[in-house]
Amino acid sequence: MSGPHRLSAVDLDEASLPSATAEIEHARRVAIFDLVEQNSFTPAGAEGGPYQLKLSLQDSRLAMDITGPAYRKGHLLSLTPLKTVIRDYLMICDSYYEALRGSSASQIESVDMGRRGLHNEGAEAMKARLEGKVEVDHETARRLFTLVCALWRRG
Known part of the structure; x- marks a missing residue:
């Protein structure tokens, strides 16, 4: 997506990153x-981008710079309102990766449906946390989540 209100680069602070499995690193x-390929990102008060975002x-x-x-x-956002959905999403992701290693197609599909539902819930919570600071569309919120x-x- 091109346009004035978009992200052109996203970086994660290496010092903030916990160790990761291959699946987590891939995600x-x-x-x-x-x-970066497709987003809608409009910071409050900004006249136009593109923008670079660093998360830590x-x-x-x-912390969003x-x-x-x-x-x-820069914005410093409490993640307390997101803790439950983050914890639930991470648990179901672990179940999904485990299911991929040997479960039936129907079991994988069932876990994946739950994973996608929690991902959408997390995206909506992310949009709510950003309200008044940065306007994003649903897909951008999903990727930020x-x-x-x-x-x-944590590993």
């Missing part, structure tokens, strides 16, 4: 790639 890379965790809060042409702003989970995961 991080895919989420960043997909996010600071004392269990999400946004820069763009004539725009630079994936990255928050990647930062949150």
Whole structure:
């Protein structure tokens, strides 16, 4: 997607990243790639992008550093309202990866439906946390939620 209000780069603070399995690392890379390829990202008060976003965790809060042409702003967001959905999403992702290793197609599909439902719930919670700071569409919120989970995961 091209346009003035979009992300052109997303970085995760390496110091914030916990160790990761191959599946988790793959999810991080895919989420960043997909996010940069197609997104809608409009910071409040910004005249136009594109923007660069750096995400990190600071004392269990999400730090978002946004820069763009004539725009630079940071936000520190409490993740307390997202803790339950993050924890549930990470647990079901673990179940999904385990199911891929030897469950039937119907079991994998069942776990995947739950995973997608929690992912959508997390995206809506992410949009709510960003309200008044950054306007994003649903798909952008989903990818941001994936990255928050990647930062949150503890190994």
